[in-house]
Amino acid sequence: MSSALENAPAPVPGSVGTPPRTGVASMLSRGHVGTLAALIALLIFNFLFTPHFATMQTLSVNLTQVCVIVIVGVGMTMVIATGGIDLSVGALMAIAGAFAPQIFQGLLFPVPNLYVGIALGIILPVILAGCFGLFNGWLVANFRVQPIIATLILFIAGRGIAQVWTNGDLQVFKVPEFQQIAIGRVFGVPFQVWIMLALVLISAWALRRTVYGRQVLAVGGNEQAAWLAGIPVRRVKMLVYVISGVCSGIAGLIVIAMNSAADANLIGMGIELDVIAAVAVGGTLLTGGRATIIGTLLGALIIQLVRYTLLANGVPDAAALIVKAGLIVLAVWLQRQDRA
Amino acid sequence: MPRLHASAGFGALLALVLIITFGAWRYDGFISEYNVLSVLRYNSMFALVGLGMCFVIMTGGIDLSVGSVAAMSSVVAAYLSPYGLVAGLAGGLVAGLAAGIINGFIISKMKILPFIATLATMLAASGVALLLSNQQSVPASYETNFMALGQGDFLAHAPEWVTGDDAGLLGGLIRILFGFPIPAWIALIAYLVGSLILNRTPFGRHVLAVGGGEEASRLMGLPTDRTIFFVYVMSGFLAGMAGVILAAQFGAGQPIEGVGWELFAIASVVVGGTLLTGGKGSVGATLVGTLLLGILFTVLNFENGMGWISLSAYWQSVLRGAFLLVVVILQSRLTRSAAAA
Numbered sequence: 001m002s003s004a005l006e007n008a009p010a011p012v013p014g015s016v017g018t019p020p021r022t023g024v025a026s027m028l029s030r031g032h033v034g035t036l037a038a039l040i041a042l043l044i045f046n047f048l049f050t051p052h053f054a055t056m057q058t059l060s061v062n063l064t065q066v067c068v069i070v071i072v073g074v075g076m077t078m079v080i081a082t083g084g085i086d087l088s089v090g091a092l093m094a095i096a097g098a099f100a101p102q103i104f105q106g107l108l109f110p111v112p113n114l115y116v117g118i119a120l121g122i123i124l125p126v127i128l129a130g131c132f133g134l135f136n137g138w139l140v141a142n143f144r145v146q147p148i149i150a151t152l153i154l155f156i157a158g159r160g161i162a163q164v165w166t167n168g169d170l171q172v173f174k175v176p177e178f179q180q181i182a183i184g185r186v187f188g189v190p191f192q193v194w195i196m197l198a199l200v201l202i203s204a205w206a207l208r209r210t211v212y213g214r215q216v217l218a219v220g221g222n223e224q225a226a227w228l229a230g231i232p233v234r235r236v237k238m239l240v241y242v243i244s245g246v247c248s249g250i251a252g253l254i255v256i257a258m259n260s261a262a263d264a265n266l267i268g269m270g271i272e273l274d275v276i277a278a279v280a281v282g283g284t285l286l287t288g289g290r291a292t293i294i295g296t297l298l299g300a301l302i303i304q305l306v307r308y309t310l311l312a313n314g315v316p317d318a319a320a321l322i323v324k325a326g327l328i329v330l331a332v333w334l335q336r337q338d339r340a
Numbered sequence: 341m342p343r344l345h346a347s348a349g350f351g352a353l354l355a356l357v358l359i360i361t362f363g364a365w366r367y368d369g370f371i372s373e374y375n376v377l378s379v380l381r382y383n384s385m386f387a388l389v390g391l392g393m394c395f396v397i398m399t400g401g402i403d404l405s406v407g408s409v410a411a412m413s414s415v416v417a418a419y420l421s422p423y424g425l426v427a428g429l430a431g432g433l434v435a436g437l438a439a440g441i442i443n444g445f446i447i448s449k450m451k452i453l454p455f456i457a458t459l460a461t462m463l464a465a466s467g468v469a470l471l472l473s474n475q476q477s478v479p480a481s482y483e484t485n486f487m488a489l490g491q492g493d494f495l496a497h498a499p500e501w502v503t504g505d506d507a508g509l510l511g512g513l514i515r516i517l518f519g520f521p522i523p524a525w526i527a528l529i530a531y532l533v534g535s536l537i538l539n540r541t542p543f544g545r546h547v548l549a550v551g552g553g554e555e556a557s558r559l560m561g562l563p564t565d566r567t568i569f570f571v572y573v574m575s576g577f578l579a580g581m582a583g584v585i586l587a588a589q590f591g592a593g594q595p596i597e598g599v600g601w602e603l604f605a606i607a608s609v610v611v612g613g614t615l616l617t618g619g620k621g622s623v624g625a626t627l628v629g630t631l632l633l634g635i636l637f638t639v640l641n642f643e644n645g646m647g648w649i650s651l652s653a654y655w656q657s658v659l660r661g662a663f664l665l666v667v668v669i670l671q672s673r674l675t676r677s678a679a680a681a
Contacts, residue, residue: 149668152607155603160655273459273462318471325463326460329460
C-alpha cells in the first residue's frame, strides 16, 4: 500500500509536502536519478573512448534499435505495474507482422486502393494483437491464472499461429508508403522514433494523471485493498494486457516495415527478455505497484548503449549477454536496497 | 486438498493412456520398439529438466535458465568428451551445478525474484555457451564411450538367450529392459530419487512447506533460505545432466539449443497438475506431463505420415499451446472448487 501512496499525484493544495511538479519535471521523479546518472556516465564514456560516437548515424542506429523495445516496454510496464507479466509480446508481434502484408497487398480480401489497404493493414493487425491481449487478460482476470502461465500459452502458440498462417514463408514486399511508419523521417528523425516518443509521453501521462493509471498502480500495490476500495480489478487487469497486445502489434508493424519483409519465425523473437530487462533496469517494481514509463525508456537506452559500447569496442555479442545479465541483477538488487 | 492434486495427476495419466491407445490403434509402428525407444531417448532430456522445474515450482519459484544452462553444459561436456565419459559427464554436471549455485545465491541471499534472477542467468549462461563454443556447435568425441550417455543401451551386456530369435515372450521383455536407452535409465533413476527426496526426506517436506507459505515456514524455524537455495542447485544440476545427454545424443555441444526448454518444462509440470503457486506437487505426475507433451508431437508426426492431412511442424506449437490452455483452465476450476469445498 505504501508504494501506491508514494505514487500519489500532486498533494492536496495547502497541505505540507513537496510542491506539485509540472511538465517534464513531474515525469522525471527522484527515482530516475540513478538510472539517468548511469545513462549519462555511459554517454560520457562513449564520447571519450568510442570512435565516431558523436555522429548522426550512431544516434540513428541506436534509436531505431531501441524503438521496438521501448514500444513493447510501454505495454509491459503497465502489465508489470499490476503485478503481472506478459511473455507473449514477441509472439503477438509476429502475428501482427505476418498479417499486415497480406492485408495491404490485398491477398486476404480486395482493397479498393493502396491507401485504404495500408490503413487497414495498420489498424486490423493492431486490433488483432489487442484481441490476443484481451485473451491473455481474460485468462488472468477471470480464471486467475498466474500471468506468467497465462501468457506462456500464447508465447508457445502465438508464433505457431503466425507460422501456420504464412506456412513459415518469408513475405517480401515493396510498399514504400507503408514503410514510412518505420523509415520515413520527420525533422530528420525516423518516424518510428516519433511513434515511440508519442506512446511514451501519452502512457507516462496516463499512468500518473488518469484515474485508470492510478487504478493500475493500486491493483499492483495491493489487489485486495484495491478491490475493497471499489476499483474494478478485473477490468483494470484485462485492459493492461490489451494495451500490451496493442503495443506489441505496433512494434510488429515497425519491424516488418524496417525490413520490408515479414518473417513469422523471427519477428520479435526473444524480445520479451530485452523488454523485461529494460523495465527492470528502468526502476519499475517487478512486484507491481510502482511503475515508470520514462524509466523504461531510460532502461532500454542503457541496455542498448551498453551493448553498443561493448560491440564498438570489440567485445563479442555473447559477452554482452553476460554483461546484460549482471546489469539486470544489479538494477533489481539496487532497487531492493533502495526500498529497505 | 490432496484429492485435488491426485485428481489432476490422474487426469494427465488418463490422457496419456488415451493418447497412447489412440496412437496404437491408428498408426502402424506407433508402439514399435524403434518408436518407443526413440521417444524415450529424446524425451529423457525434457524429463530431467522438468524434474528440476517441478521442485522449483513446488517452492513457489520458477527457473527460466534451464534451457540455456543445458546448452552451456552440452558445450562443456563436448569439449571434455575426448577425455572419456567420466570427464564429459563431470564437466557438464559441474557447469550445471555452478549455474544452479549462482541462481540459488541470487534468489535466497540477494532476495531477488526467482523469475528475474533466472532470466538473468539464462542470458548469462547462453552468453557463456556462445563464448566457449565460439558460436559454433562443438563436435563431441566418437573415440571415447561418451556417446553412450545419449545413444547407448545395455544390449551388448544382455545374456545370449534373450537376444536370440527364439527368446520367447519373457526373453523379449527382458531384452526390452536391456535395450532401454541409457538416457532414459538416467531419467528414471533421477525420478525415483526425486520422489524419495520429496516424500521421505526432511528436505522434501521443507520444499512443500516453503511453497505453501514461506513466511510461516520461516517463523516455524524451517531453513527456508537453504531449502530455496538447494532447489535451484538441484534444477541446475539436472539441467546440466540434460545438457550432457544433449551433447551425447546429437554428437555435439549445442550452444543455441535449449531455447524454449524452460517453457516446455513448465508446461509439463503444469500438465502434471503441480500447482504453480507452490506447496503441492507430484514428481511422478511431472514425468507423465513430459511424456504427454512429447507423445503429442510424435502423434502429429505419425498423422502427417498417414497422408490424410498435412500439418506442418508449426502446428506443434499451436497444439501445445491449446493443450496448455485446456489444462490451465481445468486447473483453475479445480483449484476454485477445492477452495470452495
